[in-house]
Amino acid sequence: MSPKAQSVIQFIVERFKDLSRQRRFPLKPLIVGISGIQGCGKTTLLSNVVRKLDQDHNLAAVSFSADDFYHTYEKQVQIKLNNSQNRLLEMRGLPGTHDVAFCRDTFAALCKAQYEYATHTGETETKASPVLVPKYDKSRYNGKGDRVPKDQWQMILPPTDIILFDGWFLGFRHMPDEVLSRIYNDASRRPNGDKKPLFLSHALSHLLTINNNLKEYEASLYPFIDIFVHIDTKDIELVYKWRLEQEHRMIAEGMTGMTDIEVKEFVDRYMPAYELYLPKLRETSFFEQNGHNSEDVSGRHLRLLIDENRDKISQVIL
Template sequence: MKTQPMLEQFIQRHQLDEDYLTHASDNFSPALESIVSHQKQAKQTFLVGINGCQGSGKSTLADYLGTRLSSEFDLNVAVLSLDDFYYSKQQRNELANQIHPLLRTRGVPGTHDMTLANATLEKLCTGATANDPVLLPRFNKFTDNPYPKSQWPIVDRPIDVIILEGWCLGVQPQLMKDLIYPINKLEAEKDRYGIWRSYVNQQLKQNYQGLYQRIDLWLMLKAPSFDSVQAWRLEQESKRQQRRISEDNTQQETFMTSTEVRAFTAYFQRITEQCLTTLPSHCDWVYELDNTRNIINTTQPALVKETASEIS
């Protein structure tokens, strides 16, 4: 079959078992067909947003959808991660010096270059050509800096579908009263006066809403709770190490220990819990996961809401 080689490459890229394709087809084909149908109706670049906490499989899902849209439906697809727009170490150090030391660590809203994110999406939607190509930013998590622009993928033809995934994609800001009390040790000890979390919240209000409004269809991989995040993030780190070993890469790179992973995920707890509580009702497709990332339920909250509105 035409799609088999590309799907085999997909399996190899993500070090997956072959049965992933069976489960993915069962779970994601309806959403895939919806994307194709909407894109044909819109007759313009269609933007799909995928939310999922760290280690939930959102990057894998984005690549899977992109692979099938390209191979089976002959659509031109660009796959991006919100992670690709992280500020450099130097830029985050400047934020840390000016606003709060916790901004030195990438991850939360306020550590992304949203000007670059919006500009990249705008160029892709306007239409890339051989004479006016679009560079897709890429971030290197091993060096904690963006890759050099010379290594960014080049898009030189019009794009039919953009798939954008991100751990905090779609999350809404909290009320000020909800920011008063720290929710973990990190906030209690390192953000005693709430300066960091207030800044992050303000960034969500000011600089992320415009990007959210660009998204035509929302998918969410919903973790059972924040407790799953640390275990999944540890697994993710182990997988990255194995990949680097298999590639026999001699470049000096650092990996996080289990203690460092636990400390790192504390930065994400507040917004992850906000996502799990508030985001599902706004999504077109929600895939509820168990602790081993198996999909145990699929819902279409936005469709239910729309139907209820029509009845009333």
């Protein structure tokens, strides 16, 4: 098992034990937010973590992604039409392209099912209903993606001790409109010889739309997260390399994927969000940003730094 996976497992198990002493668990699942740029290896990591939590620690864990809650292809087409000039919303990816209410309700259902299971005292087995989590196939519609039929969704039954929830933008938080406007205007005044951020290739009003969309994620999803893991890299440009590798692998396996040019255009749409929101996540604990007292949430944010090969370089716990 990789040092990266070992670090995540140790962090989760220790926090689970700590929070269990507060009598909050296992009445609800421990929900772990996992953030990391596209292609950093989140899917493989989570698969290994879920397996080892079960085998080595007797903890029932499940995982799913914010990607699973992308709007359907039909809905995404409508979003594109409603924002016809905003290239950031041409297809899935950015805040505003997920069914946040559906994701919130899924978390609530999973927490309710675990509570009913944990508080059941009868001799017969609990009748807790299974919770269905959608699945999304990014290869459908020539790489534009769509939700798969409901009979292929993930079915989760308690006990559910731990939920791992990942997303490339988890932990990003909106900024006041005037702050974003100032950042945009300051960047636009840089000398022509300086490298300018990609967010300048979009209208300020379009960036403000994405910024405003983030508020729904913060209000509806972030409160469910109990501990947080941020997988980071020194070179954000690696997302292009890793995304190309993913698409080439999909095509080699017989699935439909994007061309190299389409990959660059696809990733270019994400870069403004990285440029604008990643710096703050690198500097501040996820929970301190959420308005928690720093003493109450100390030790609940793990930052892992990885290299080009996705191997762990260092870690810090905030």
